[in-house]
Amino acid sequence: MLVVGNWKTYVRTREKAKKLLVAAKRLALGRKIKIVIAPPAPYLGLFTASRGGVALASQDVSESLDSTETGEVPAPLLKEMGVTYAIIGHSERRARGETDAQIREKVQRALVHGITPILCIGESERDADAKYLAHLRTQITSALSGIPAKDLLDIVIAYEPIWAIGKSDEDAIQPADLMETVLYIRKVLGDFIPGKGATRVKILYGGSAEPENARALAGGGGVDGFLVGHASVDAKMFAGIVKALKQ
Numbered sequence: 436m437l438v439v440g441n442w443k444t445y446v447r448t449r450e451k452a453k454k455l456l457v458a459a460k461r462l463a464l465g466r467k468i469k470i471v472i473a474p475p476a477p478y479l480g481l482f483t484a485s486r487g488g489v490a491l492a493s494q495d496v497s498e499s500l501d502s503t504e505t506g507e508v509p510a511p512l513l514k515e516m517g518v519t520y521a522i523i524g525h526s527e528r529r530a531r532g533e534t535d536a537q538i539r540e541k542v543q544r545a546l547v548h549g550i551t552p553i554l555c556i557g558e559s560e561r562d563a564d565a566k567y568l569a570h571l572r573t574q575i576t577s578a579l580s581g582i583p584a585k586d587l588l589d590i591v592i593a594y595e596p597i598w599a600i601g602k603s604d605e606d607a608i609q610p611a612d613l614m615e616t617v618l619y620i621r622k623v624l625g626d627f628i629p630g631k632g633a634t635r636v637k638i639l640y641g642g643s644a645e646p647e648n649a650r651a652l653a654g655g656g657g658v659d660g661f662l663v664g665h666a667s668v669d670a671k672m673f674a675g676i677v678k679a680l681k682q
Contacts, residue, residue, distance in 0.1 A: 436653070436680050437591065437637055437660035439471040439492060439553060440667030441522060451668075452478045456489065458670040462677045463488035468660070470677070471520050472667070476508055483517045492520035492553065495528065498540035510548035521545045522662075524555045524578060526597050535577035542578050546586050553639070553662065554578055556620075557595040561612075568619055575623045584628050591637045592620060593662040599642030600664070607643035610655025617657040646675025653680055 440459065446452050452474055463470045464487070473492035474482065482491050497507035513521065523545065524538040538554075545552040556574040558567035571594075579587060594616060599607050608616075617638050624633035640652055641662035652658065660680075666672040 436468040437471065437639060438468055438673075438677055438680070439473060439520070439522075439593075439639065439660070439662045440673060441473045441492075441494065441525075441641075441662060441664050442475060442668050443494070443527075443664060444475050445665060445668040446474060446478065449478070449481065452481060455668060455670060456482060456486070458674065459489045460487035462674055466677070466681060468677055468680055473520070473522055479513070479516050479518065486517070490520060491516070491518050492522060493518045493550075494522050494525070496521040496523065496541050496545050496550070498537045498544060510544045510550055514548045514550060518550060520551045520553055520591070522553045522555065522593070524574070526555060526557055526595060526600070535574070538578050539580065542590070543582060546582065546589065551589055551591060553591045553593050555593045555595055555641075555662070557597050557642070559597045561596065561598060568616075571616070571620065572623050575620065576626075579624075579627050582627075584632065587624070587628050588632055588635055591639060592624075593639040593641055594620060594658075595641035595662065597642075601643070607645075607648055607652070608640075608656075610651050613640060613652055613656030613658065644676060646672060646679050649676045649679040 459470050459472055471490040471492050473494050493513050497509045499507055523541045542552045556571055558570045561567050621633045624636055637659040639660045639662045640658045644661045644663055645666055
């Protein structure tokens with residue numbers, strides 16, 4: 436199981452960042468669940484050492500090949516800082532105009548430098564005619580086209596239905612619906628990865644995942660973990676999600 440805490444910009448002081456790291460390190464001790472934290476970029480330097488069993492992720496990565504542009508954070512720099520995962524194609528980045536072509540480039544840059552891409556996909560609404568599945572296929576296909584199959588085994592897919600983000604656990608996706616979507620995602624991945632390789636790709640869920648529904652979603656939804664947003668900066672809630680997966 437893999438649990439990724441996307442702190443976004445909720446954390447705005449060094450003190451809180453350090454407290455959350457300490458809490459995450461406790462969760463990583465003696466558990467068969469990999470904990471990853473994705474702090475705001477200015478705080479990445481705080482965690483280059485003494486992270487215990489916690490892995491470090493960036494919230495984005497530059498798609499530029501030479502990475503000399505002002506304000507960009509290139510993959511080699513992230514790697515140097517100890518980053519091993521990169522969140523790519525998050526719905527909030529897509530909403531700001533990030534294109535499929537940019538997302539594909541970012542996935543490639545991450546892979547070239549030994550960083551595992553966490554590719555975010557998700558529909559804005561779940562229509563009765565299941566047209567949202569075609570939308571998911573397009574997002575996956577555009578991001579993975581042209582990448583060697585052997586490299587695709589190293590990616591992580593984070594399914595985040597936009598309509599479920601920021602709501603309560605009661606409004607989150609139901610396990611049976613999640614399972615259906617996960618199976619479809621693996622079917623699409625099978626177009627790019629031969630044999631049973633698609634079954635090896637980790638698929639996470641994000642969207643109102645809380646301690647109350649984490650176990651049901653993981654067990655009945657067929658996912659390999661969670662990409663957690665606001666709950667990841669509440670140490671008690673984040674611990675609750677992780678502990679629910681251990682039960």
